Amino acid sequence: MRILLASLLLVLPLLGQKPQASPSAGSAKSTPEEGIPVTSQLVISKCGGCHKQDDHGNLSRISWERATPEGWEQAMKRMQRTRGVRLAPEEARSILKYLASDHGLAPAEATPIDYYAERRTVDETNIPNDTVKGACANCHAMARPLSWRRSKEDWTLLGNLHVALYPTADEAFRLGLVAGNYGPDRADPDPNAPTPGEQALTYLSKVAPLHTPEWSAWRARMRPPKLAGRWLVSANVLGHGRFYGEMLVEASPTADDEFTTKVKLTSLRDGSTITRTGKSVVYAGYAWRGRSTGTPAANASPDNLQSEMREVLSLSPDQSTAEGRWFWGQYQEFGFDVKLRRASADPTLITMDRTSLKTGSQATRVRLIGESLPADIAAADLDLGAGVTVKRIVSHTPQEIVAEVDVASNAVSGKRDVALRRSVLESAIAVYDRVDYIKVSPDAAMARLGSERHPKGYQQFEAIGYQRGADGKPHTADDVELGPVDVSWSVEEFYSSYNDDDKEFVGSLSSTGFFTPASDGPNPQRQFSRNNYGNVWAVATAKNEKDKDGKPLTGKGYLVVTVPAYVIFDQPEVGQ
Amino acid sequence: MRHMRPLNKKAARIDDYVSTLTEDVVGLQDGPAAQQRPHVPMGCALMFSPGWEVDSAGGTAGLCQPVERDIYDCFSTCYWPAQVPDHLNNAPDWTSKCAAATKDWRNLDIVFP
Numbered sequence: 001m002r003i004l005l006a007s008l009l010l011v012l013p014l015l016g017q018k019p020q021a022s023p024s025a026g027s028a029k030s031t032p033e034e035g036i037p038v039t040s041q042l043v044i045s046k047c048g049g050c051h052k053q054d055d056h057g058n059l060s061r062i063s064w065e066r067a068t069p070e071g072w073e074q075a076m077k078r079m080q081r082t083r084g085v086r087l088a089p090e091e092a093r094s095i096l097k098y099l100a101s102d103h104g105l106a107p108a109e110a111t112p113i114d115y116y117a118e119r120r121t122v123d124e125t126n127i128p129n130d131t132v133k134g135a136c137a138n139c140h141a142m143a144r145p146l147s148w149r150r151s152k153e154d155w156t157l158l159g160n161l162h163v164a165l166y167p168t169a170d171e172a173f174r175l176g177l178v179a180g181n182y183g184p185d186r187a188d189p190d191p192n193a194p195t196p197g198e199q200a201l202t203y204l205s206k207v208a209p210l211h212t213p214e215w216s217a218w219r220a221r222m223r224p225p226k227l228a229g230r231w232l233v234s235a236n237v238l239g240h241g242r243f244y245g246e247m248l249v250e251a252s253p254t255a256d257d258e259f260t261t262k263v264k265l266t267s268l269r270d271g272s273t274i275t276r277t278g279k280s281v282v283y284a285g286y287a288w289r290g291r292s293t294g295t296p297a298a299n300a301s302p303d304n305l306q307s308e309m310r311e312v313l314s315l316s317p318d319q320s321t322a323e324g325r326w327f328w329g330q331y332q333e334f335g336f337d338v339k340l341r342r343a344s345a346d347p348t349l350i351t352m353d354r355t356s357l358k359t360g361s362q363a364t365r366v367r368l369i370g371e372s373l374p375a376d377i378a379a380a381d382l383d384l385g386a387g388v389t390v391k392r393i394v395s396h397t398p399q400e401i402v403a404e405v406d407v408a409s410n411a412v413s414g415k416r417d418v419a420l421r422r423s424v425l426e427s428a429i430a431v432y433d434r435v436d437y438i439k440v441s442p443d444a445a446m447a448r449l450g451s452e453r454h455p456k457g458y459q460q461f462e463a464i465g466y467q468r469g470a471d472g473k474p475h476t477a478d479d480v481e482l483g484p485v486d487v488s489w490s491v492e493e494f495y496s497s498y499n500d501d502d503k504e505f506v507g508s509l510s511s512t513g514f515f516t517p518a519s520d521g522p523n524p525q526r527q528f529s530r531n532n533y534g535n536v537w538a539v540a541t542a543k544n545e546k547d548k549d550g551k552p553l554t555g556k557g558y559l560v561v562t563v564p565a566y567v568i569f570d571q572p573e574v575g576q
Numbered sequence: 577m578r579h580m581r582p583l584n585k586k587a588a589r590i591d592d593y594v595s596t597l598t599e600d601v602v603g604l605q606d607g608p609a610a611q612q613r614p615h616v617p618m619g620c621a622l623m624f625s626p627g628w629e630v631d632s633a634g635g636t637a638g639l640c641q642p643v644e645r646d647i648y649d650c651f652s653t654c655y656w657p658a659q660v661p662d663h664l665n666n667a668p669d670w671t672s673k674c675a676a677a678t679k680d681w682r683n684l685d686i687v688f689p
Contacts, residue, residue, distance in 0.1 A: 074689075077689060078689070081666065081689060082665060082666070121618045121619040122618060123618050124618070133622070134622075137622070138621065138622040138623050139621055139622075139623065139656065139657060139658040139659075140658045141619075165657075165662075165664070165665050165666075166654055166657050166662065166664075167653065167654060167664070168623060168653075168654065168655055168657070444618070446618075446619055446620065446629065451682065453682050453683075453684075453686075454684070454686060494635065495592075495593050496633060496635040496636075496637045497637045500637070502636070520681070521642075521644070521681045521682065522642035522644055522645075522678050522681070523642070527641075528641040528642070529641070529642055529678070530641040530642045531639075531641075531642040531643055531644075533636040533639060533643075534636055535630075535634070535635040535636055535637075560620075560629065560630055560634070560635065560636060561636070562620075562628075562629040562630060562636055562639075563628070563629070563639070563643050564686070565629075565659050565660075565686075566659065566660050566661055566670075566684060566685070566686055566687060567657070567658060567659055567660060567661050567666075567667075567686070567687050567688075567689065568686060568687070568688050569658060569688075569689060570688060
């Protein structure tokens with residue numbers, strides 16, 4: 001550890017660490033940007049030893065950066081791991097709260113990269129070209145740099161840090177060498193052309209600068225939110241269907257940005273209930289980070305819904321709604337997608353038990369879940385859109401209406417809003433004439449081999465039915481999504497080499513679409529003692545829906561089963 | 577391969593192979609353009625030499641066989657710093673309990689930087 005520190009101290013002068021605050025140093029090209037002064041005495045005392053303070057109250061580096069709670073947490077951990085900083089847990093918590101709020105992101109800046117804090121695997125659309133991808137998104141998601149806002153000079157210093165720590169970063173930035181691609185077409189023949197690293201820094205300085213109008217505006221509006229009270233929850237879990245319920249929030253007596261929660265959720269699929277208790281912190285007035293748990297049984301399955309979960313929510317600025325994900329798993333592969341809304345005395349519609357209605361069907365029962373629903377309801381008060389007739393209300397309570405509906409055989413296919421008098425639930429249910437095709441969701445997935453020491457990364461699949469839409473062509477943008485369909489699951493080989501035998505080794509797919517990967521480590525049963533990795537198709541075969549030729553509809557999802565990740569960059573402490 | 581019928585086992589295998597490539601209808605393969613580019617699942621490192629989670633074709637056929645055979649090279653050259661602990665700065669002792677990765681792979685720790 002000491003040798004590590006010594007070698008780092010030798011490296012530091014090479015980084016050209018000039019205090020950003022002094023206007024005389026720095027490039028002659030432009031005046032340095034205004035920093036954001038640090039006003040926390042704790043930060044000044046713990047960080048000011050290395051981060052020099054100027055006479056405006058700025059601390060070097062820190063005052064020229066803004067980030068999400070996860071971003072700051074990652075930096076703080078690096079300071080403790082590689083720069084010898086020592087923080088007690090309480091100090092770390094206070095420092096993080098200050099930095100993530102007073103030097104945080106505005107909601108409008110955080111929303112495009114919320115998926116990163118929510119630990120979702122998504123196809124990123126925020127990478128402008130292959131140059132920036134090669135410089136910034138080859139190793140980690142593009143969302144990582146985009147979780148920060150920095151001055152131009154600070155972005156340059158970030159590039160320097162990468163080059164100092166990671167030789168592959170130097171290859172990528174300076175030479176444009178992406179591992180394995182040593183072709184001459186990579187390097188620009190013009191010696192004065194900006195290197196890929198410089199191009200990437202130019203891009204980041206443009207789209208993620210320190211000072212933005214959004215931040216100026218939010219800085220003035222920011223305050224600890226008043227969240228105590230009752231919230232209505234609607235949630236969806238891949239493979240388990242939809243849930244509805246409530247969350248009771250209480251403010252902590254000691255801190256105005258901390259809360260305790262009690263959640264009760266009911267499954268629309270089988271009526272089972274889950275109760276959970278938890279705690280949370282809200283950063284920057286809107287970024288909720290929490291942790292909650294139910295009562296998991298002793299050998300519960302890994303996807304058990306009572307597991308301890310981390311919560312990431314983004315509160316709307318008017319504090320009436322919140323949206324996000326509650327997740328768990330070694331790779332955070334399991335999660336509830338949640339939407340919350342403040343409970344009110346006004347009738348509110350939350351969700352429906354069915355996702356679709358077939359044309360020509362009669363006396364289908366639908367359950368509409370809500371809150372504060374009126375005591376007297378007639379069939380005429382409930383409207384499911386054109387072509388759907390509510391025959392009668394079977395029963396109703398303030399939280400639920402059960403109705404019987406008929407659907408005309410010529411009703412237009414598409415999503416319907418459901419209205420109860422003046423309360424509307426948008427796109428609540430889809431009308432369809434037939435299921436034209438099914439898709440497996442996710443359509444490209446990754447599972448991780450594992451064992452006791454390196455926990456597995458599981459993958460749940462679901463099959464979703466689609467109607468071809470008004471243009472009459474399947475697989476086009478206007479297709480109507482109908483919700484999950486009943487399927488049987490199987491694994492099919494994806495041939496990437498002759499004698500490809502992956503599907504014998506990668507693991508197993510259950511009848512509910514839950515994939516359990518095999519063990520990690522070399523497998524002597526396989527040629528060359530390879531690992532149990534492989535790429536296969538997860539195939540869904542519809543149990544009821546058929547195509548024009550009478551064959552069952554099928555869909556396929558691409559599944560790669562691969563080796564564990566031995567490094568997990570994660571910041572679970574933000575919610576503690 | 578609709579106008580041809582396989583007559584021996586090798587032909588049947590080729591028929592199988594080609595039909596899985598051309599006749600499947602998958603959401604992710606909308607249109608001919610998508611069929612030409614390999615689909616690297618989201619979340620994979622894109623440094624392909626040969627790659628950590630997947631190789632450059634988006635599959636696992638090109639990975640080291642097994643990965644433990646070459647894992648010290650990944651580690652000491654810090655090749656996949658977001659997937660494998662790096663030797664230079666963050667986890668110099670990662671392999672201290674693991675003399676031969678192909679045998680002692682259970683002793684490799686997961687590092688949380």
